[in-house]
Amino acid sequence: MRLRRTRVAEAASLPPLLCRWDLDKTYLRSEFDTLRQLIRTARERGEDKVEVPGVAELMKSLWAAARRQGRPVASYFISASPPQIGKAIREKLALDGVPYDGIVFKNQLRHIARGRFHLLREHVGFKLAELLRGRATALPGTRELLFGDDWESDPLTYSLYADVVAGRLAAAELLAIVSRLGVDEELLPDIGASAGRVCGADGVERIFINLERRTPPAVFRLFGPRLVPTFNYFQTALVLAADGWLAAEDVARVATELVDRCGFTPRRLENSLADLLRRRLMTSDVARRIAQPLRGVGLLPPEPRSWRAWLERVRARLRPPPTLAPQTGPLDWDAILARLRPRRAASIPATRQV
């Protein structure tokens, strides 16, 4: 199974790419729904840990594609897990051959030592502070891709961060929102200062949310078209390819991994692609362009040649174009907070709409 490699770009003139990943449920299939699972997860070694199907190949592909394009690339993990599991995580990353530049863990022991147990599960403040801090040290013009999951508050945290970076949310407005969310008050000065530094820097291209819990995609409509909920990393790779971050050969690498090691079939990959088209996250023309090489090597079923299939392709072309336009207007944060945390949003007087 071979695909022709795309030509390596000559000049390194493209803006740098910064990828930031959540760890649990995004990269790793961590189970900590019960205390027993939590203890087992904490005691796991690197080789015991299991990654989400296709994620390691996607990470490597992003890195390789950026290199081919002559684009500087950096990849970081921001995890709310305690630093005590860091050794096992680094072992796992080494086993998978995943390139990365750093991992930030949340110091949970600090909260336990001070008896602030309610902050153990509060990750918005921690992640936001780390995202903003990291961005403040990034090169100007950096483009960003953020990867999270639907288990905790990644969509909210990433969208807040992206709006600040896009200049649509001022530091004061951000602080009002995070105060409503009940984040660690000690983090507020840091968040405010960092937000002031990076506000308007721009560059968050996409937020990918891995629907590990199978959360209905409609739930994320409030976050706008910048946030893309995907059910597997083949879908993520396809959207990245449609955006130009990956080539068809990179998508094929992810697909091959899913078929060879994770029990996917060409038909299941085809269904995943069709789902993206129906959700209007890609145009049919782009999908055909990306899928063609995959069909050639048997990763997707061959395109049917009947008149019905031809009619279907014509019909797909006549569909309204997908809403791939970048986020332009501000998000309705009051609506988002009311949806995500109804009790808290109801109990605290709303700030003005941002």
Added chain:
Amino acid sequence: MPTIAVDAMGSAEHAEAAVRGVAEVSVRTAIECVLVGDERRIQSLLEQLPYNPEQIAIRHCSGEDDRPERSLAAPWRRGSSLWQALRAVVERRADAVVSGAPASVCLRAASQQFTTIPGVHQPALATVFPRRHAPNQDPLALLLDAGASARCQVRDLVLFAAMGHAYARCVSKVASPRVGLLNMGRDAAVGDDMLVEAYRRLADVSGLDFVGNVVGADLIGDKADVVVCEGFVGAVAASLLDGLAAKLGEAGRVPSDSTLLGRMGLRRLGQGAPDPEAWFDERGYGGAPILGYQQLLVVCRRWDVRTVANAVKVAAKAVRDQVPAALADAVSATAR
């Protein structure tokens, strides 16, 4: 893994039940489904639900019609979702069909698309119903024909018995299913000439554990695992069981709700006893397969999320257990 085409036809509620049922199946099992209906409507419903897109394909059909009488009048209409669902099986894009269209509509459409098993002249609608059973015995018995056609001939009754026997062995895993002929008395000589002749022929079929005639009271007993009869009689019997269960459930509820003593006693007592209505509720058993074709079609009389999900599972199980091949073997053995 089997792929089941689900007819997401008709009204908005009908389509919603189909989509919800399929979404549930996609999250909880490895069964793949093809939803056949209006793509936009299906997708907008799907996005509101937890689902697994890897296991769901949508086959668009533009000829949707919300009026069931239209479907009744023209089941062969090429644009209809039922037609498209059957087509998906013929084109080998799916292994079986689940539909909530009336059985008569399904039969007319299937007769134009599916191929009958050689030797079968008349397909049968096979429905399951709960019966008294011993420990380790299947709690459900199979009744066919439950209304695919009103009348039939002796040879059809014999083939119904052979197909029901094979189905019970494959799907219900009954090692040697006992087959009974529904009649007005237990003696071999009762009934009209056709039933007497059918009794004689069934008793001669080798490999068939024929237990003789069964009467209405035996239906919910444990005398037979498979009961064969004409479609007219089968439909009445199935419908009678449904109605009786509903009435029994209602009879238990009325005194418990109407008086204080009833509320105190009967409700508590009722919590320990099975609800007859739930016991007979076909939603728990999925739909009724039409036997006699080389392809599989499961028909659901009710159409809600639970029925759709269970019907898809029944269809997938039948595909996995290679029911059409087993039926063909049984029919050819009977013909010999």
